[in-house]
Amino acid sequence: MQAPLAPPPALRAGLLGFGVVGSGTHGVLAANRDTIRARAGCAIELAVVATRNASRARAAMEDGIEVLTDPMQVARHPGVDVVIEAIGGTTDARDCVLAAIAEGKHVVTANKALLAMHGEEIFAAASARGVTVGFEAAVAVSIPIVKALREGLVANEIEWLAGIVNGTSNYVLTQMAAAGRSYADALASAQSLGYAEADPALDVGGGDAAHKLALLAAMAFGGPPRLDAVHVEGIATLQAVDFLHAARLGYAVKLLAVARRSGDELQLRVHPALVPRESLLARVDGRMNGIMVKGNAAGVTMYYGAGAGSSETASAVVADLVDLARAVRGGGQVRVPPLGFWEGVPQPRAASLGDTRLRNYLRVELLNADSAVLVLEALSRHHVPVIKGTQSRNTFVVLSGEVLESAMAAALREIEGMPGVQALTRLRVEQLE
Structure with a gap:
């Protein structure tokens, strides 16, 4: 009688940070352990965690998971195959990610600011070392837009994409439109419900959406993320009366992130805009996100889902882990390039807003x-x-x-x-x- 085959080795993960994203990732890995293993082809095990609040993490962890306070120790840990970066910010996150890559470890991150600002350096280092950087959670969280652009729409020349990619701003604008609230009142409501930070400038100022647009445009049109080419305006000066006039004209008001190619030029802009009331984006309300993509073969496709949340972000993080686990079980590396292009393509030049x-x-x-x-x-x-x-x-x-x-x-x-x-x-x- 033939002996049963030994189970394939687990993918061992190190987690940097145990806040909203980190704790959510731990929770999803624990709650859906059997389903994840069946889909990945091997177990995905959290081996080590680094967090400033070690006692909180230890109280939540199962036996056998090492808890440290220095994230760099996790980045260089010999018992880790993939590092999940969930500490946020850009300086420490960049250092840890590059250290992990140098050690030959894959990286998964939800940090859109990190990749928008340092993506070119990080992706180049990963390519040189033969490892992968997964970032499905960095753009629109639960919406699998990274996979859609890199894989589902690979046969297309992308003509344009437009998205509502910041849930905080979209909640504020929905309140102004539906309840006639002032900007200040709508923002205060978002903060009281925990939808907006005490300092909401990055969200309502358009910066968060610009980070995401830089990544989306790189995947849609080629080249590195070009954050410095994005024209950015926020929503703080909007007034409730303009929502009424827009409705009478047949429009809704949304904070849009737009990348539109025209010939050899590419527009990259984030700003409030009127969109036709009958369009799908006009119906994206509250904290939800929505992204429309126009391809020359597929036509217009629409992607909709939650743009924030602990378990929602963790869902996208674990999806990247499953892709890695499938590749490991298959005996190779993930063969999808991080930004969707193996070879350089002629990059459209950034259009001047005045043109x-x-x-x-x-x-x-x-x-x-x-x-x-x-x-x-x-x-x-x-x-x-x-x-x-x-x-x-x-x-x-x-x-x-x-x-x-x-x-x-x-x-x-x-x-x-x-x-x-x-x-x-x-x-x-x-x-x-």
Whole structure:
């Protein structure tokens, strides 16, 4: 009688950090142990954890898991095959990730800022050492957008992608639209529910979305993440009245991250925008995320899911671990390049925002109703086409056709300087075509 085969060796993981992401990853690995093993082809075992709060981690850990306080010890630990970076930030995280790679260890991270700022260096080091960096959790958390761009859409030339990729901002905007709240009230609500940090600047200022867009664009169009090429605007200046006007015009207001290729140029921008009310992105509300991708073969595809949360982030982290475990059991390395391209491709150059053509929404508060004519004359002088204009007493709302950003900026400067203009609000319009 033939002896039963020995089980394949486990994939041994070291975890850096035991906060929201780290504790969630431990929880998912423990709760779904049997299912994960069946799908991965071998067990995935947490071998060692590094955290500043060692007593908290020890209380939560099963027997046999080593708890340390120095993350660099985990990065260089001889009993670890893959390092899960969940400490956040960029300086210490970069040092630990590069140290782990130098030791021949794979890395899985949810740290979008780390990869947006240091991705080129990290991916190059991983390639040279023959290891993999997994980062499904770094963009839109529970949405498998990394796998979609790197694998599901590999046959396509990507034309554009547009996404709602920050749950905090989307919750604030949903409250302003649905409940008519001011920005300050909506943000306070998000903070009271734990959806926003005490210092929410990275979220509401658009920085978090810019980090994610840099990674998305690299996977969609090739080349390294180009964070410095992203034009970024936040939502702090939005007013509830503009949500009402947008709705009357058939639009919703969202904070969008957009990458759009035109010839050999690539637009990279994060800003609040009006999107058609019937579009799928207009229906992404609350803390949810949604990303649309237009490929020349697949057409428009849509990806929707939770953009934050402990178990949601852990789901994506463990998905990367399963990919690694499958490769280890198969006797080789993961053969999907981190950003989706094995060979260099001609990179589109970053387009100047001034050369971008977009539609616009304007709300002009006038000192007297007759000044609306002067506003229209100024728009005409700068060749800004007007699709629709409505006036209610001293409020004049304009929807423009496509126009160069440079021309629109010049028109706005003239209008703001008019003696009959009290206030001016401008939002871009994204048609998602």
